[in-house]
Amino acid sequence: MNTRTRHVTAWGGNPARSKSHGSLSEPPSGHHPPRRGSPAEANDMQPSETSFISKRLRIPRQAAVRERDALTRRFYEINATTYAEATWRLSMDELLSNFTARLPSGATVVDLGCGAGRDLKSLADRGFFAVGLDVAAPLAHIARHRSDCPVVIGDLRHLPLASERFDGAWASASLLHLGREDIGQALAEICRILKPDGLLFASMKAGRGERADERGRWFSYYGVDEWRSLLEDAGLAPILLESSVQSTGTPAPVPTAWITSIARRDS
Numbered sequence: 001m002n003t004r005t006r007h008v009t010a011w012g013g014n015p016a017r018s019k020s021h022g023s024l025s026e027p028p029s030g031h032h033p034p035r036r037g038s039p040a041e042a043n044d045m046q047p048s049e050t051s052f053i054s055k056r057l058r059i060p061r062q063a064a065v066r067e068r069d070a071l072t073r074r075f076y077e078i079n080a081t082t083y084a085e086a087t088w089r090l091s092m093d094e095l096l097s098n099f100t101a102r103l104p105s106g107a108t109v110v111d112l113g114c115g116a117g118r119d120l121k122s123l124a125d126r127g128f129f130a131v132g133l134d135v136a137a138p139l140a141h142i143a144r145h146r147s148d149c150p151v152v153i154g155d156l157r158h159l160p161l162a163s164e165r166f167d168g169a170w171a172s173a174s175l176l177h178l179g180r181e182d183i184g185q186a187l188a189e190i191c192r193i194l195k196p197d198g199l200l201f202a203s204m205k206a207g208r209g210e211r212a213d214e215r216g217r218w219f220s221y222y223g224v225d226e227w228r229s230l231l232e233d234a235g236l237a238p239i240l241l242e243s244s245v246q247s248t249g250t251p252a253p254v255p256t257a258w259i260t261s262i263a264r265r266d267s
């Protein structure tokens with residue numbers, strides 16, 4: 001396995017911090033005020049009114065997860081056009097070549113979280129049968145239009161795709177939006193749709209923990225060893241695992257730590 005750390009600049013693989021998203025910087029308008037009677041509203045009450053509420057009262061976990069995912073999805077839905085323009089010209093050639101060189105010619109590849117379809121189009125241009133998937137319908141439509149490839153609207157945790165159908169899965173900066181408790185399920189799903197010996201490319205943000213950014217999108221961060229274990233637990237053997245600091249975003253690139261990985265499904 002090739003595990004190394006390198007420092008490069010000017011890879012735009014993380015659209016997330018691009019300053020050219022200036023107009024994206026407003027908080028998502030889909031942020032709902034708390035519903036009447038919700039714990040959040042209760043927390044706004046005067047102390048005398050809250051004395052009966054247990055300190056352990058929390059928004060139920062599932063509801064919090066749904067709200068978190070909805071905010072991330074809404075960001076991409078609301079900002080689809082601006083996001084497409086901001087990310088379309090980023091060059092992914094080196095990473096794509098590293099991945100596609102390991103695929104059989106004419107392979108079937110799915111771009112998971114394809115965004116506006118930049119990489120989907122590149123995969124098709126390289127002669128692969130490429131299919132896109134994204135949870136944000138407006139981005140999925142842009143991707144379909146720009147790449148001329150089939151694009152399905154779907155969630156990384158429940159892929160509406162046939163089992164053992166794909167030679168490759170490309171997940172550029174998309175799995176990082178799942179909560180840490182969901183990543184195992186998503187990797188298991190990817191394993192299910194890959195043929196034996198099929199390959200997954202995934203780029204993730206390096207670090208620890210999980211949190212929302214200033215725009216409301218959820219991000220999970222992993223260490224290299226932790227990411228390797230997650231891949232292995234899902235039945236995906238890493239054949240390349242690399243961490244790097246890349247300056248992403250224009251006009252003022254921000255150094256961001258990334259993990260890029262290619263893993264092979266156990267046969």
Ligand SMILES: C[S@@+](CC[C@H](N)C(=O)[O-])C[C@H]1O[C@@H](n2cnc3c(N)ncnc32)[C@H](O)[C@@H]1O
Nearest residue numbers: 076113114115134135136155156172173174177
């Ligand atoms: C940072 S963007 C990356 C887009 C594209 N892969 C690229 O590299 O430009 C993350 C993408 O993942 C999609 N996404 C986020 N959560 C998702 C989910 N649960 N299921 C499917 N797609 C999701 C978003 O809609 C968005 O298009």
